[in-house]
Amino acid sequence: DEITIVTVGSHTSLHILKGAKLEGFSTAVITTRDRDVPYKRFGVADKFIYVDKFSDISNDDIQQQLRDMNAIIVPHGSFIAYCGLDNVESSFKVPMFGNRKILRWEAERDLEGKILGESGLRLPKKLAKPEDIKGPSMVKFPGARGGRGYFVCASKEEFDAKVADFIKKGVLTESDVPNAHIEEYVVGTNYCIHYFYSPLYNRVELMGMDRRYESNIDGFVRIPAKDQMEIELNPSYVITGNFPIVIRESLLPQVFDMGDKLVDKAKDLVNPGMIGPFCLQSLCNENLELVVFEMSARIDGGTNTFMNGSPYSFLYHGENLSMGQRIAKEIKMALELGMEDKILY
């Protein structure tokens, strides 16, 4: 029977759907009436599944519709946010590409720290309490999604002053303060590294890299320093876009080693491990060490920088391969070999 590759129209759906079409699959997009424009204009979806609101995607009638079309879901960040992590883990009964159980490991900071730490990756040093702040530090509050409510400070006094200011402005409440996550501020260059683990080939592939374009910080740094001092503006780190990037070639052994280590550890900790796309968000310090401040255990938004292939994905087969098409290739091969159980969960 014909398989349909489906995802929610958002995040990375353009190349997920385009890639599926290029591999000969039929495609469908789940969307609301007011958000269907890109999928119509770019023509990447054969079918449209309309919902009144995105949180309806976990409803029984939508799930039934998906099963009726032999859907394989490719979950991305927005799919998981709209469906709800609990639903994705247990009550969304449609075949999905990748390991659903690993998604919680990126969503919860303790689990994320555990898997990255046990993999032996370099992480920003974590500080237990504000009194330990001795140099540039980044303070993150739970739920401060998109980095709004993050701040940088270099002492306990500065921490207290900034927290007080955020409370006054209503960005934080008193009860948030004990939940502050404080870590070393890594001064370095940003590389978000997009990998694909193929269970069929049993190998980790380097698919592409991006760096982030964040508001308002990337605008803030265009203001001359003396003017920055005068205007009272809090930086935020809300992602608005991405730039493609390549890393100096001598750092590639480190890049592959990091991906391999995480994939090995994930097999131990969250059977069947990291299947398909994942991303390590890193900063390269002056000693040329890649320090990982965040992971995505599924396709990351930065893969949109290589919808028509990246310098790295090109190297494998001389094709302009996107992450979406790479996923579709793995699904196609698994279906041909009768090995769906290695990639669908």
Ligand code: ATP
């Ligand atoms: P996302 O939407 O990407 O998941 P988020 O809200 O979880 O964002 P992070 O990705 O953790 O936030 O951080 C946002 C930004 O803050 C990063 O892109 C980076 O610019 C900066 N940042 C985070 N941690 C550090 C650190 N330890 N040192 C320096 N900069 C950092």
